[in-house]
Amino acid sequence: MIIKTEDYIIDSSILNKITISGSMRLPSPLSYDQPFSLIKKALEESTTILDIDLTDLEYLNSSGITSLARIIIQARKDDKEMKLIINKTIPWQDKTLSSLKNLWEKLHIETN
Amino acid sequence: MKQTKINKITFWGNLDESKLKYLKNKISLSFKMPIKHTEDWKKCSIISNFFTDYCTSSMFKNKKEIKSILSTIINELIENAIKHSYKDYNEINIFLINLDNEIIFITENIAPQDNTNNLIHTMNQLKHSNIESLILNRIKNNFMYNQENSEIGLLNIANNYRTTIGARITPIEKTKLNKIELITSIKYE
Numbered sequence: 403m404i405i406k407t408e409d410y411i412i413d414s415s416i417l418n419k420i421t422i423s424g425s426m427r428l429p430s431p432l433s434y435d436q437p438f439s440l441i442k443k444a445l446e447e448s449t450t451i452l453d454i455d456l457t458d459l460e461y462l463n464s465s466g467i468t469s470l471a472r473i474i475i476q477a478r479k480d481d482k483e484m485k486l487i488i489n490k491t492i493p494w495q496d497k498t499l500s501s502l503k504n505l506w507e508k509l510h511i512e513t514n
Numbered sequence: 515m516k517q518t519k520i521n522k523i524t525f526w527g528n529l530d531e532s533k534l535k536y537l538k539n540k541i542s543l544s545f546k547m548p549i550k551h552t553e554d555w556k557k558c559s560i561i562s563n564f565f566t567d568y569c570t571s572s573m574f575k576n577k578k579e580i581k582s583i584l585s586t587i588i589n590e591l592i593e594n595a596i597k598h599s600y601k602d603y604n605e606i607n608i609f610l611i612n613l614d615n616e617i618i619f620i621t622e623n624i625a626p627q628d629n630t631n632n633l634i635h636t637m638n639q640l641k642h643s644n645i646e647s648l649i650l651n652r653i654k655n656n657f658m659y660n661q662e663n664s665e666i667g668l669l670n671i672a673n674n675y676r677t678t679i680g681a682r683i684t685p686i687e688k689t690k691l692n693k694i695e696l697i698t699s700i701k702y703e
Contacts, residue, residue: 409556427559427589429597432662460582461559464590464667471653493579494586497674501646505653 405437410459414440418448423458426466434469441473445482452482456499457489457514471502478506485510520630520685520692526637528672529680529697537618537697543568543610549596550604558596562589565610569617580702583675587700588619590667595621597663598629600691617700622693630683630692636668637681645673676701 405412410424420441428434445452456462462470477484484506488495490513503509525531543565549557566585570577595606603624611618625633639648649669656665671677682695 425559427556427593429555429593430662431656461586461589463593464670465593465663467670468653468656468666472657475654475657491578493583494674498670501650504646504650 403440405440410437412437412440414444418444418450419453419455420444421455421458425461426459427461427463428465431465431468431472434466438469438473441470442476445473445477445480445484448482450483451485451510452477453485453487455487456495457487457492459489459495460492462494467498467502470499471505474502474505474509477509481508483508483510485512487512487514489514520627520683523682523684525680525682526634527678527680528637528640529678529699531680531682533618533699534680534682534697537611537620540611540613541609542612545608546605547592547596547608548605558592559589561608562592565608565619569610569612576703583702584617584700587671587675587677587698590671591619591621591696591698594667595623595694595696598625598633598694599623600626600629603691615702617702619698619700621696624686624691625694627690627692630694632665633681633694633696634683636665637679639669640672640679645669649673671698 403414410422410426413421441454474484486499486509488499488511490496500511503511545561547557547561562585565588566581569584570581573580592608599606607622609620642648649666652666668679672679678699680697684693686693
């Protein structure tokens, strides 16, 4: 499935992989529920490590980071392994997402 | 959380207050933003990108990186001011001051007492030695109690970028409201 808006695209059409690109600056963590439902579903259906490719995600505000962190906490509860693929040339990704590793030992961070 | 009754102008946070002297005489750009929280939300991003482009137009070194950092920070500060404004005062003022290798960004909004207390609590936490652990704890608590707001924006800015943040709080007479001036210094190379 693909969610496509003027600002961002979320693509879950490949098994065990989600790609998020563009700019996500929604008003609250609650407003991420609908677009991030694709990540939750992909996590439930994953047969191995779920890759979340963020390398073309230019911006994600603190509400989005909170929502992503909540999914990571849920993955820990369900013992689901995840990998965030991040872009080291986008400053917020390296600075902010690396610390989320402390939420779940089976969260891997791969830098492109 | 400790409830602080504000009856005079106070200053909180990790920014040196003396820095504010004469600052408003050096304003490069100022903006008044009337905003409806949900309908106009996208304007936060539009304005932050505009301010960022304005700041970096004559830069050559590390331009892409600085643009990304400034837009991230300014957007977070604008969103913060709007989220914490009192419902009848849907207007915020924003100011930009361009100094050598430093940008000062100021937001002004009117906030009710509860939001003011939350801000003071966050400002006091800026002095904590391990802000990253505070952010992770807030995320875990928000998840546990299913809280609507993230409340990590300012801590995230303070933890990840070369910033100092101060809040000047001025009580508004005969009301339970306060004028909040949030001053953020962003250093870059």
